[in-house]
Amino acid sequence: MGPRKELVLTSIVENYIATGDPVASQAIARQQNREGMSAATVRNVMADLSEAGYLEQPHTSAGRVPTAQAFRYYVEQLLRHKSSPRQALPQPTQEQIEESFTGVANATDFFARTSHILALLSGGVGVGLGVAGAAADWELLEHVHFARLGPARVLTVLVTTAGVVRDRLLTLEHDLTPAELETAGNYLNQNFHGWGLERIRQELTRRMDRERNEYDQVLCSLELWAKGAMDPMADRNAHEKSIFVDGVANLMVNEADQRHLREIFLALEEKQRIIDLLNAYVDSKQPSVRVVVGLEETIPELRDLVLIAAPARRGAEHLGTVAVIGPTRMQYASAIGTVTYIADLFGRWAKQP
Secondary structure, three states: OOHHHHHHHHHHHHHHHHHOOOEOHHHHHHHOHHHOOOHHHHHHHHHHHHHOOOEEOOOOOOOEEEOHHHHHHHHHHHHHOOOOHHHHOOHHHHHHHHHHOOOOOOHHHHHHHHHHHHHHHHOOEEEEEEOOOHHHHHOEEEEEEEEEEEOOEEEEEEEEOOOOEEEEEEEOOOOOOHHHHHHHHHHHHHHHOOOEHHHHHHHHHHHHHHOHHHHHHHHHHHHHHHOOOOOHHHOOOHHHHOEEEEOHHHHHHOOOOHHHHHHHHHHHHOHHHHHHHHHHHOOOOOOOOEEEEOOOOOOHHHOOEEEEEEEEEEOOEEEEEEEEEEEOOOOHHHHHHHHHHHHHHHHHHHOOO
16 A cells, blocks of 8 residues: 555544544545645545445445454554554553552452553453463462361461462362371472462472372372362362453443444353453464454454453463453554553563562
8 A cells, every 4th residue: 555545544544533424535635735635636545445445435425434454454554653562652641550550469460450441541341361370370389288177178278478368178088197288288388489389280290200209298289289279270260250351331432233232241241252252362472462353253242343452471471461342443552552551561560579
């Protein structure tokens, strides 16, 4: 696409986002007068863009509206010229985001706050998704204690380095003596203090295969782990709690079709469908934000909506996704900047000791 067509298309998209009305050639000509384009020139360019599938004409006498193809091209240009996360947003917005995450103690809390701040700043639906095990992997072991309550029944109390205390009642396949429980607790505390909970599980499995001289201690510790002693994800509903969605009511402002609005609400209430949507479009290896215009291929009810999403990482490790689901007529530059900034903030936050 040449510079003139790109200029006209960008003007049409931005005018349509601002007003929601078909855009006439005269309006574009007035805006681009300094570029030396007359209304007749703009009409010719718009005709070419229509023929190429970027514009459509809802009525014979009306102006043009951008198609999904036009929005995709517009977004591609934004992403091509986007600045770094800390330069893409005004300083007050950056400070508002940073303040919103003050005091976050774990990944679950981070993703919960993510959904709220994204909904607030984008005017769309904010989504924060922690991948399976992300919370367990981020939480670090401070101390664990096992207490025998009766035959094959054990109370476990886990304290993380962030000060979170969890207790869980375990039912084992066979009884363990107080001495065996103390040995298992000492082994875990001495060998794994400061380790991520998921990493402990992986290491216990590895040591059980390799270090037969520690077999009894490892076996006891591994059995307690397998029963859910230190694994928040052992809760059947843990995967449901790992995704947070906020701001669904924001869609009422832009969606006039009440039947379609109901379909959207029902689709967004099914959290697993949102997880499937993010999994379909957000690759854990992708380097940055992704924008998807038109989500009907994955969830038909979300037609005419847009997904803006980015992976949340600690170093090279993918621990979740931050995203906005909004109408086609949204402020793309601002939403892209906000999603990118929060994903970048997660990386900085997660690296803190």
